[in-house]
Amino acid sequence: MSGVRGWCPGALRPMESGDGWITRIRPHGGRLSPSQAAGIANAARDHGNGLIDLTGRANLQIRGVTPDSHAPLIEALRALDLIDADIEAEQRRNIIVTPFADPETDGLAAKLEAALTASALPLPAKFGFAVDTGPAPVLWDIPADIRLERGADGRLILRADGCPHGAPCHSAAEALTLAGWFLAAGGAPEGRGRMAGLIARGTPPADAILTPAPALPTPVPGPVPQGMLVGLEFGQIEAEILAALAALGPLRMTPWRMLLIEGAGRVPALPGLIAEPDDPRLRLRSCTGAPGCRHAHAPTRALARQLAPHLPKGRVLHVSGCAKGCGWPRAADLTLTATPEGFDLIRGGCASDIPQPRGLPPARLPEVL
């Protein structure tokens, strides 16, 4: 099948970054068994630089992979059942699953994965699905074109992104029918387009009459009925720490830079883990910076850590090694972009937006914040 247009990085098609190749893993159903998580930790140590990102779509990325280490890495991940048959299947399997999944949710996610893997629908590269059928929707602000959710009466509904109502749903296969409707209705001319754009231009899909259940706010680190949610500083975890978490139980991925450790009652204090909901490090964003990235004009993460206590309550701080802004490609309350002359400050913008003031020395930054 070659109908999928554009591309997204994956495991089979890594992406180049300042510190080597990034190899992205899509855990099946958004969950890793303890042996899979421990295997990823080993693979990241053996074939990458030992750093693993948790992405905004609840995927993992092994960093620092090289042209020589990529093939053995893929073999190690294949043995853990984490590699798809080919690049197209990997790209189509773009599903995010609520970490608060019940057995019905797990079953729906598995059936949707199987249907998408077998499908020949020429969906755009970034076209994605959300299985958000836990006790209440939590993925409301995470991009997804087709959403399986609970209706206000607890029934399963299928909702096109951008449409306030969903249709009654009886099986995961109906999500593919809706994806087929999207294509037939002209949602992806020239292979590009998103569901919300199509809905904004015209008629909603048939039977979209049911109201979704009220959404819950984004969770914070701490105990939850399924176990313990733990935050990751900068959305990243070292292989040793991932191995330590794997020993505590199965892991559920989240899109909020947190992992859910199933069945855990407590988590030991480990470097880079955030256990408290009011920890200011939850509001830090930063790329690799120097010396890991050759494009960086300064170290970023140590500086962000130093500035965390000075960060006004509720504000998000992004420290970027250059104007590319890989660590947070959106606006933040405060962005510090490193330049050869010092740090530029951008308020309410991205790393490449117009700064005021420019060229600040690191020593002045606490006072400026």
Ligand code: SF4
């Ligand atoms: S923002 Fe610049 S310095 Fe940071 S990782 Fe991207 S390219 Fe490197």
